[in-house]
Amino acid sequence: MSSAQQLDQWLTAAAAGDRRAFAQLYAATSGRLFALLLRVLVRRELAEEALQDSYVRIWLKAASFDPQRSGALTWMASIARHRALDLLRACHAEDALTDNIDDGIDDARLHPAWIDTRERPGERAEQDQALERLQRCMKHMDPAQRRALELAFFDGYTHEELARIMNVPLGTVKGRIRRGLARLRGIIGIR
Template identity: 40%
Template sequence: MNISLAPSDGQQAELAALLSRVALGDRAAFAALYRASSARLFGVVLRIQPDRGQAEDVLQEVYVSVWRAASGFNAGLAQPMTWLASIARNRAIDSLRRMQAQPRTVSTSLGGEDQDEHDMLDHVNTDDPGPLELLEQAAQARAVQHCMEGLSREQRQSLALSFYQGLSHSEVAEQLVQPLGTVKSWVRRGLQALKSCLERASAVEA
């Protein structure tokens, strides 16, 4: 299904139907929604965030937000493409605020010259992870965070310094002012507990 830059009533209805299925956790509908709307939403993002690399990242953030917020879509209050474009604008503006570069003019208008849908699709980096992959990554990250919370404070600190900051065991020991053997024990036991927790989480999801 192709959605033009000015969706017809029939296309809007199909988008609304896809959103209702996405709200129920239907991943096939989510993939179809991405194919149907990503070209237009990428154009919306580019009008606000002119950095193409940043815009591609924002587009992925948009669809993660759509997955999480689909249950909040109300067809009686807004057309589906209008609702999607609003999320895209907000994520693009958030991206600008995060950037450390020189201030740029932000335009939230959907106006301007229309660009062919296929040209828009050509600008999307197909090597980047798709929305379904991002959802999997987000789920894994949440699982790791949940399991990390079950570790002792010492284990969390040791693992964070070792794996998130890339410190050696000796550097971790120096940072925490603890014997090297103690730090190695915290890391080893923390990894064992983390592995067991993640395996249990995977078994529950399966």
């Protein structure tokens, strides 16, 4: 059984309430998700917060995971990325408020808990639909190119890491990604 299949099994078991499977899933994936979050958020404390929030959401949403649509790690990385973007929005909103504060304003009134950083209605649904369309388009691609794109863009691996994971030369990885992006543009209809 491949590691991707094992992750799918653990996530499916977690959806049924299996805490041990969830612990194994966490142990196998938390390092990669943390690296992804750290790249997006830069600040370690924010990445740690996002990681914890992501796994809570993964546990709560595990029943919506469909291994026919994506791999477990891709699905989990999407949840983590959304959480990181939510935190970035919250930080930017807080920074914008504190930049415009007069010294006479009571800072307690501007606590982040009072700032509405929720997404606009339907934004999450639009993002989910766009991801579904992308995943459908990617099913029409060469499997090696699709895997390279998923690992690079959804899981956050560098080209060098991909070369090791896929056991191919670095130039082959770069070519697969370049050709995969070109193929994806053609499927989607972007010039």
